[in-house]
Amino acid sequence: MSSAVDTTTGGEKKTSWPEVVGMHAKEAKEIILKDMPGANVVVLPVGSIVTHDFNPNRVRIFVDTVAGTPTQAWKDQADKLKEEVAQMIVASSTAGGLHERLLLIDVLERLCLDHLFEEEINAALSQIEAADVSDCDLGTVALWFYLLRKHRYCVSPDVFVRFKNVWGGFLVTNPIDLLNLYNAAHLRTHGEIILDEAILFTRRRLEIIWPFVEGSLAREITSTLKIPHPRRLHHQQELSILTRLVDDLQSYEREQLIPHVASTIDSYMKEHTVSIEVAREKIHMLKEESWKDFNSEWLNPNNVYPKQLLERIFNLTRTMEFMYNQEDNFTNCRNLKDIIHSLLAEPFTILI
Numbered sequence: 001m002s003s004a005v006d007t008t009t010g011g012e013k014k015t016s017w018p019e020v021v022g023m024h025a026k027e028a029k030e031i032i033l034k035d036m037p038g039a040n041v042v043v044l045p046v047g048s049i050v051t052h053d054f055n056p057n058r059v060r061i062f063v064d065t066v067a068g069t070p071t072q073a074w075k076d077q078a079d080k081l082k083e084e085v086a087q088m089i090v091a092s093s094t095a096g097g098l099h100e101r102l103l104l105i106d107v108l109e110r111l112c113l114d115h116l117f118e119e120e121i122n123a124a125l126s127q128i129e130a131a132d133v134s135d136c137d138l139g140t141v142a143l144w145f146y147l148l149r150k151h152r153y154c155v156s157p158d159v160f161v162r163f164k165n166v167w168g169g170f171l172v173t174n175p176i177d178l179l180n181l182y183n184a185a186h187l188r189t190h191g192e193i194i195l196d197e198a199i200l201f202t203r204r205r206l207e208i209i210w211p212f213v214e215g216s217l218a219r220e221i222t223s224t225l226k227i228p229h230p231r232r233l234h235h236q237q238e239l240s241i242l243t244r245l246v247d248d249l250q251s252y253e254r255e256q257l258i259p260h261v262a263s264t265i266d267s268y269m270k271e272h273t274v275s276i277e278v279a280r281e282k283i284h285m286l287k288e289e290s291w292k293d294f295n296s297e298w299l300n301p302n303n304v305y306p307k308q309l310l311e312r313i314f315n316l317t318r319t320m321e322f323m324y325n326q327e328d329n330f331t332n333c334r335n336l337k338d339i340i341h342s343l344l345a346e347p348f349t350i351l352i
Contacts, residue, residue, distance in 0.1 A: 025063050032059055082116055089120040098131050102143045109150075122151075129153050138163045138170065139177035146184035150230065152307070154299045157192050164194070169201050175209055175217060178202045179224055186228040189296040190289075231291070231321045 014035050020028035029041045040058045044050065050060065085108070092101045105121055108114045114121055129148055133141050141159050148155045160181075163171045172178055182202035188195035203225065210221050268279045294317065297303060298310060 020061075025061055028061050032061075085113075086117055086120050089117055089124055093124065093127055098128070098133070098136065098144070099140045101128060102140065102147060105147055106143060125151050125153070129155070133159055134162075137177070138172045139174060139180045142177065142180035142184040146180065146187065146229070149184070149187040149295075149299065152299060154301065157188070157194050160194055160198065168197065170198060172202075172205075175206070175213065175221065178205050178209070179220065182206065182224060183229040186230045186291070187295055188292060189299065190292050227321060230295075231318050 017028070017032055017035070020031050023031075025043045029043070032041055033039060036059065038057065040055070041061060042058065043061045043063060046062045046064055048062070089104060092104055096104075101124060105114070105124060108117060108121070125148065128144065131144070133144055136144070138160075141163075145155055145157070145159060160170070165171050170181065172181060179202075181198055185195040185198035185202070188199075206221050206225060210218060210225075213221065265276065265279045265283055268274070268282060269276060272279075274282075294314065298314070303310070
């Protein structure tokens with residue numbers, strides 16, 4: 001409830017509104033604006049730190065954040081919604097199909113809300129691992145594979161064999177199914193040839209489809225081709241190697257302006273007498289091999305490192321992938337402006 005009103009106005013203007021004490025902030029604001037049209041009314045919790053600059057058009061409303069205030073109402077509503085979603089996850093084991101269960105978990109993770117339902121999601125995944133996917137479509141199988149590997153279940157890529165065609169491609173044309181397969185295949189480890197083939201196939205198909213789609217689907221294809229989901233912000237030696245390789249791919253031209261810098265690309269060009277294009281491709285291949293090392297370590301059941309430590313290493317590596325994947329965004333930080341704006345200010349659509 002409104003507990004006090006403060007203003008920095010001067011002259012003959014009204015400087016306080018004791019009559020609104022005890023009212024809801026919205027009601028108090030309406031009364032103030034009637035007396036002082038055009039005022040900049042700012043609602044703040046009691047005890048907030050404020051500036052002391054003079055602003056003749058500003059009125060501050062200080063609200064009690066404990067008893068019956070909007071803040072408490074929002075918290076109560078959030079708790080209610082959280083309970084409803086938790087019940088949805090539990091109920092999906094009997095009330096919904098496999099695809100719907102997978103979508104629910106995937107959406108929560110993309111919204112970065114999964115930490116609120118860790119217990120329910122872990123219980124659901126333990127059941128999902130045992131699901132029979134032999135009759136499921138490719139999009140469902142790909143999402144099943146992606147989520148389980150993401151959560152350290154070492155499921156076999158052989159589930160994709162029945163989707164291969166006689167020409168070496170995959171029986172899939174739906175853009176969303178292609179995206180699911182492309183993302184799933186990026187959780188590959190060494191020797192998983194069918195996942196290597198899946199990446200090449202789906203990337204070519206998505207690049208062909210992209211000019212003919214629009215809206216949220218076009219944006220999703222663009223962002224996924226730049227950085228697949230397993231490498232997004234969704235040992236130490238491997239981390240440093242991968243970080244250096246990704247950095248070198250985008251900062252080569254900049255570093256040539258600094259005489260003392262010897263990049264990996266420059267060294268490879270000189271040692272093997274190849275062009276910059278060949279050197280870049282080789283470094284890209286080495287980077288992909290390093291990602292396979294990471295995935296193998298993540299899925300290793302005998303790994304002695306705590307999951308929390310591995311997650312932090314992965315997240316740091318994903319940060320480097322994001323920073324250097326297209327351009328050297330660490331140095332040219334202005335390039336991040338549009339990305340930050342789209343993340344924090346623009347609405348987005350999750351494709352299902």
